[in-house]
Amino acid sequence: MNFTLHTAYSLLKSIFAFPLAVAGMFGCEPTDTSTWLTEAQVIERLTDEGWHVSGVKQTESYWKAIGNSPEGDKVKVHLHPVSGEVLMVNPLADSFFHWDS
Numbered sequence: 001m002n003f004t005l006h007t008a009y010s011l012l013k014s015i016f017a018f019p020l021a022v023a024g025m026f027g028c029e030p031t032d033t034s035t036w037l038t039e040a041q042v043i044e045r046l047t048d049e050g051w052h053v054s055g056v057k058q059t060e061s062y063w064k065a066i067g068n069s070p071e072g073d074k075v076k077v078h079l080h081p082v083s084g085e086v087l088m089v090n091p092l093a094d095s096f097f098h099w100d101s
Contacts, residue, residue: 030061036081037063045084046077066092 037045042063043053050070057064063079074092079085 031082033081037079037084042079042084046079051077062087 036058039056039058042056042065046053046065046067051065052068053065054067055065058081062081063084065077065079067075067077069075069077069089076090076092077086078088078090080087
């Protein structure tokens with residue numbers, strides 16, 4: 001019985017810790033914000049690569065943009081603040097979007 005409770009506790013702990021680990025693993029190294037791309041530069045870079053940008057937001061450690069990928073999918077894109085490199089692309093549901101996510 002003790003083994004079962006321990007196993008259940010470990011499983012629950014890992015389930016709730018996983019989103020925190022995923023959220024924590026995405027972030028850029030701290031950089032001076034004076035070296036960051038501007039909002040216009042981020043939009044220009046994505047547009048030049050075939051993205052349709054609906055909005056851009058600066059976070060504490062990276063740029064975040066929403067819009068359509070070159071393939072036409074609705075996405076949220078995370079970009080390196082200095083280089084503009086696309087670091088992560090997440091699909092967006094048609095009817096649900098929050099900047100906080």
